[in-house]
C-alpha cells in the first residue's frame with residue numbers, strides 16, 4: 001500500500017485537503033511558472049482536460065505522473081505533496097532549528113533541517129514538539145518525578161548530560177542529542193544503559209532527550225551553564 005503523507009495545516013483551503021497533491025497547488029505552481037494548462041499537459045503527456053480536472057478538484061494525477069509534474073513545475077515531489085516551498089525555506093535554516101521525527105513502530109529517528117513530509121513503517125510522522133525538561137507537575141503526581149529533567153554539567157571540555165530516568169525495556173531514553181547552529185551530535189541509547197551522554201561544547205545551543213513513552217524534551221544551554229564554563233576557563 002502506498003501511504004501518502006499528511007500535509008501540515010496552514011489554515012488555507014489549498015493545504016487542508018490532506019494526503020495528496022491538490023488542484024489548487026497545481027494551479028498555483030503552474031501559474032507561477034507562467035504555463036497554460038495546455039503547455040503543462042504537453043510537458044507531462046496528458047490532455048489539457050486532465051489538467052483542468054485536477055485543478056477543479058474533479059480528480060487527481062496518477063502517482064506515476066508526480067515526478068514529471070514536479071519537474072514541469074520546478075518543484076520536488078515532496079513540495080508538490082506538502083503544497084509548500086520546502087527548498088526556499090531550507091536555504092536560510094540552520095541545524096539549531098532542526099526538526100526531529102521519530103517512528104513509533106521501529107524507533108527510527110530522522111532529523112530534518114526544515115519541514116519535510118516524512119513517513120516510516122507506513123506512518124506519516126509529525127515533527128516532535130519538545131517539552132521543556134523542567135519538572136512537570138503531572139509527572140510528579142504520577143510518580144515519574146523529574147525523570148525527564150535534563151541535567152547538564154561541564155566535565156573537562158565536554159557537556160556531561162544525564163537524566164535520572166528509568167532505562168527498562170519498556171520505558172527508556174532512546175537518544176540524547178546536542179544541537180547547535182552548525183550540526184547535531186547524536187547519541188543512541190538502549191535499555192539497561194545509563195541515560196547519559198557527553199558532547200563537545202562548541203556551538204551547542206540545546207540538548208534534546210527522547211523518552212519512548214513521553215516524547216521529546218529539551219533543555220537550552222543557559223547562562224548559568226555558560227558562566228560556569230567561563231569561570232572554568234578563568235580558573
Ligand SMILES: [Fe+2]
Nearest residue numbers: 147211213214
Ligand atoms: Fe519517560
